[in-house]
Amino acid sequence: MSDTFVQLSDVTLMYGKSVAVPDLDLSIREGELICLLGPSGCGKTTTMRAIAGLLDPASGSIHIDGRDVTRVPANKRGIGLVFQSYALFPHLNAFENVAFGLRLQKLPEAEIRERTEAGLATVGLTGYDKRKPAEMSGGQQQRLALARSLVMKPKVLLLDEPLSNLDARLRLEMRTELQRVQKETGVTMVFVTHDQAEALALADRIVLMKEGKIEQLGTPADLYARPETAFAAEFMGFENIFRVEGTKAVTDSGALELGFAPASPLLAWRPDGVSVGSGPHQGRVLATSFAGAHREYVLDTALGPVKADAAIELPEVAIGETLSFDLPEATARPLSA
Amino acid sequence: MFRNTREGLALALPAAIFSTLLFLVPVGILLSEAFRFEGGWSLQGYIDFFATPLNRTVFLRTLKLGALVAGTAAVIGYAAAFCIVNLEPKSRGTVFGMIVLPLMISPVARTYAWIVILGRTGIVNETITGLGLSDTPLRLLFTETAVFLGLLQLFLPLMIISLVSAMENIPRDVIPAARVLGASWLAVFFKVILPLTKEGLVIGGTLVFTGSLTAYITPAILGGSKVLMLETLLYQRVNVSNDFVSASVIAMILIVMSFSANLLLKKIASARS
Amino acid sequence: MNTSSRLLANWVILGLTLTFLIGPFLIIILAGASDTSYLAFPPEGLTLKWYLKVFTVESFRASFLLSMALAVFGTLAALLLGVPAAYALNRYALPGAETIRTIVAAPIIVPGIIVGLALLRYLVVPTGVTVTLALFMAHTALVLPYAVRVVSSSMHNLRADMEEAAVLLGCSRLQAFTKVVLPNIRGGVLAAFILGFVTSFNQVPVSLFLSGPGVRTLPIDMLAYMEITFDPSVAALSALLAFMSLAIVFVAERLLGFSRYV
Incomplete structure (x- = not known):
């Protein structure tokens, strides 16, 4: 496959002494929105953390954009991650939260300002620069976390159940918002969720996981209409x-x-x-x-x-x-x- | 990311090693002294210690004063805490602050005030002689009463703090509800307030009791050699008679009491959470 | 009881309690101003000479500086050991974490006089370590439990994923600590410093045995002075120290709501 952008080969992930994900092979295409779907404990978050570099694989290799990043530390991988809890920096205002990564790169002040403001604009937070995260609503915090990752122009943007802390109405709104942002930026997204409706609505492809293994991989239509196992069928209704x-x-x-x-x-x-x-x-x-x-x-x-x-x-x-x-x-x- | 145990130990161990070398090891050796006797191990040090009448007196006096101070603090503490909880939020903060503040002030300064009050030319004696109640000043310093007052003043805030936080957790309408059901104030206290604040009472009581047990300055200044307590006795044994076996026995008594009090507190804390 | 008489009773009880707790300070403030060569209350004539004399007593000056230095550097050392320990105990799943916690907290449980004696006998005497160094180490160990406890509680609410987020944005582990963790626990560290400073400065029992020629902490020096002289200067000094503590606590409360850490 020529358009493989992220490649996990034979990746084994340990959680302490127990194997969380054994021998996983997965390829993700450039610019696609892929969903890791499964019940809690199925290894989807673990897999995502391995891609981010927050968890070292016990064996196997991870390639991103043709480069072997298995031993590259998380801060050098160029990957964005939107945490389930957003993990915003409480002591910094919205502007400084978004500018955080750019400042580390020691970019000129003008460029930092421009890119930060553009980032805030992308997620519809123009004018909120001075607010502290604690002064923002759940949906706004979510957008801010997204902007903070996006301004870094990550090769891959990982999202860990980013909608689970929002109420039902906001969740639907953020779904379309995420799709719009992905279209606009063309960034490759890996979306982790346990909600099959969310996965079906958002994903280009769904990776259904069970006990650390891929149960079935396919387009939402595929998975919805043609589950292959009892587990997949149950998950698809x-x-x-x-x-x-x-x-x-x-x-x-x-x-x-x-x-x-x-x-x-x-x-x-x-x-x-x-x-x-x-x-x-x-x-x-x-x-x-x-x-x-x-x-x-x-x-x-x-x-x-x-x-x-x-x-x-x-x-x-x-x-x-x-x-x-x-x-x-x-x-x-x-x-x- | 935080699974690297070696990294975590590298951060935590310096503190633990420091405490071990500077605390556990020297204190451990000190405690072992009382068990060493003529080259072997024995309880002779303890037997000798308690065979001395003065030591027994001091031991019992320390327990008695600790209990008295804790008990009195509980009575005053309940009254004060109940009043504080009944204040409106704004003055409550101020009063609470005034109760906590003394804890930050040097115990030497806090105890010294009692010399001014109880001394030969202090307020009490001036008043007594001034009113002609007595020709000669009374000996008020270097009495158990003086030590008792000093300790009470030193540790009362701890009791009030514990009881206030316990009372704040009493649901709002419980007391009026009990009153409406016909309970007298006495019944309200014993049937409602006391059971609901038992934990705070135990915590405050333990803090006051162990504080009194291990205070040095107050018995030293207000009790002197006339009213020895365990800590002042330890100091005297070491400095006057170079008696390290007695010191070791006293150390053991103090540590065991303080340690069991802390265990009790921990148990309460874990039962609550 | 009707409301107004209840309110009255309320304030009477509180007034008496506060008089008992705070009244003595007012008394020493005045006693230190008595124009007599012995302690007297009510003061006979008012003078500031005892307050001024405090500053001229050579041993007070020396012991004040020693106590200051012990409180500042002892507390800094305790933070240097305690902050990383608190961080590690909060972040890592360490084997024996409970043991480490207990060991670090032990100095609170062991009465100070025993620690002082043990250090004198088994550290100073056999190894020839100076009394000043022993004092410094004793005060560091004494403050360590407070440092770990206060910093831990302020770190408790700080989620680990915040640091992971910082790392993914390009921080090294150390940068993540200085740029994200430290700014968020600054209040706790400062509170720990103040609490440690006050604890160390007021500490008597630990220092009791750890004194040598020319080496005495201020409280010990005051105790020694009181045994010889009965002039009001100790009252004056006590009052000054009380003011110092109050000022520190007042500023701390204003700056960071200190009381929520104690």
Whole structure:
């Protein structure tokens, strides 16, 4: 691959005496926004820290822009990192926070001023120069942290769950903001998150990680539509996952005749892939809730609980009553074991 | 980045080594002196120490005065702390500051004032002779009362501080609620305030008690050789009779008491968090 | 009880307590101004001669300078040892961190008189270290626990990722410390210095045994002077020292809200 910009080869990362990430291979392209996605403890933050140089790999190598940086200390790597807590300097005002790195490079004062002001402008903080971080809102602090990294013109910008400390509305706003900044600057971004909706919305490609290993790598559309493992499927909202035996779906509670013979050992359906109102199977309604465009049901079936979304036009079925449903072949997603 | 243990130890160890060499080692040797006897190890030093009536008197007096000072400080402390908590925030800060300030002033200066008050030509005696209550001045200095007053003045602020911070944590409406339910003020104190400030009382009490135990200046100035306490006895034993075994025994007593008091405090602190 | 009588009772109790705690200082201030050759209160005639005499007593001058030097340099040395230790104890997952903490805090638990005696007998006597040096080291060790504690508590809120951010912006580890950590714990370091200075300056028990010909800290010198002379100069000196402490604490409080560190 000619456009590989960041290359991790056989990287093993230790956390004290235990292996956090074994033998990781990952290549990131120039200018892309890649998401490291996974539950906490999956190694995504550890991987990001290794790219930044805050954590030395026990083995393997890291190349950035064609150069081996495995042994290059963090302050010489030219990588930006936006921390989950923002890690702003409380004793400095917004201007000095952004100018911090430029001052270390001993640039002429005029250039520092110009680049700092441009940086503040990029994130919409013009006029806030004199504010201390403590006098700014969460969203503003977030923008400031972003500007502080961006003015350094980093080769790669790493973002560690940068939106997790914001409220829901601000989070959506900052998502678009991040995409805009990335388009404008063209910087390669590595975004760490445990929120799949965030990853799907933002990323060019998603790296789904589990227990230090890459579970699946692909575009959001790819991952959303075609998860390959039970873990990936669950993360992408396939809430009904069953084992297959012959033409039956099987769980520990029981079995259900599917009427077709799948080739894969596992099958998964999203709630909206389960058809409700008609079909060969019966389920007792355990719970129901209104979700705007559809109604969500949890059905007690031979397979145990099944989650199903019903079209809003269908009459509501009360808890305790039975509802017929089907697990159609058309919406089934085959998974490897 | 902070996983480099060697780097961390390089930063922390100088302080620890300094404290070990200058504190633990010399103090350890001193403590061991009382156990050395005719070339071997024994408890003879302790047996001899407690066989001397004067030593027993001083030991018991130190405990008694420590307990008395702590107890009195608790009584005054509760009254003062309750009043402070009831003040409006602005004057509360000022009064609290005035209570803390004496802690920053030299204990020599703080104790010396009592000579002016209790001395032969001090305020109390001037008043007594002036009123014709007595022809000759009373001997007020070099009495247990003098030492008691000096220690109380020295350590009362610690008790008040502990109790104030304990009382500030009492939920606002608990006391009015108890009153509404028909509790007398006495009942409010014993059933509500005391249980809720027990921790502060123990912390303050420990600080005052160990402070009194290990104070040197106050018993030296106000008690002299007439009212010896453990610290002044230690000084006398070393300087007058070169008796290092007694010094070692006293050191052990003081350290054990101070150490157990600190353990108690630590336990309270960890139980709270 | 109605509100106004409760308020009155409140202030009566506080007034009595404060009189007990602070009254004695007012008394020594006046006693030091008594125009008598012995201590007298109320003062008989007012004079400043005892306040002035304090400055002419040769031994007071020498011991004041010694106490000053011990307090300043002892505290600086304690900070030099204590700040890195506090930093390391906060930042690194050190093996035996609890032990290190206990060892460094030990000087608070051990009564000073024992430390002084132990140092005299097992450091000064066998090694021939001068009493002044022993005093300096004793005062350093005495202040060390305060330095570590106060600096630790001001470092507690300082997250480690701030330093990582500084490093990623191009700082060396040392620069990250001086440019990011130090400015944010400046208040704590200053508070530790003041607390250490006052503690060291007022310290008696440690210095009790550590005195030699011409080497005496001021409080010890005052104790010695009191045994010989009963003139009001010690009262005057006590008053002056009280004023000095108050001034230091007052300035510190104004500058950095000192009391939140004590």
